[in-house]
Amino acid sequence: MPKSRSKRVHRQPPPKPKPKQSPPWVGALFFILILSGVGVIISHYLGVLPGGTRPAQLWVGLGLITVSFVVATQWH
Numbered sequence: 001m002p003k004s005r006s007k008r009v010h011r012q013p014p015p016k017p018k019p020k021q022s023p024p025w026v027g028a029l030f031f032i033l034i035l036s037g038v039g040v041i042i043s044h045y046l047g048v049l050p051g052g053t054r055p056a057q058l059w060v061g062l063g064l065i066t067v068s069f070v071v072a073t074q075w076h
Contacts, residue, residue, distance in 0.1 A: 022076045030071045037064030 040061035043049050049057055 019076045022074065026071060026075050030068050030075065033064050033068035033071060037061045037068065040064065 038061070040049075040057060044053055044057040044061065047053055
């Protein structure tokens, strides 16, 4: 009696490529941006920045923190 062929596929799909490693400067940039944003906000409340205390200084600090989180999403 002839052997029946298996209906199962013997082909395997290729393995998924691994995500690329981020360069080391991406992590360093994240920490630099977040620390400088926090530093701007703290120095605003301490009155250390030139020009007195202006609301724009707080926006700059929050902007730096926001950009740091955007950079963090690119880190693999």
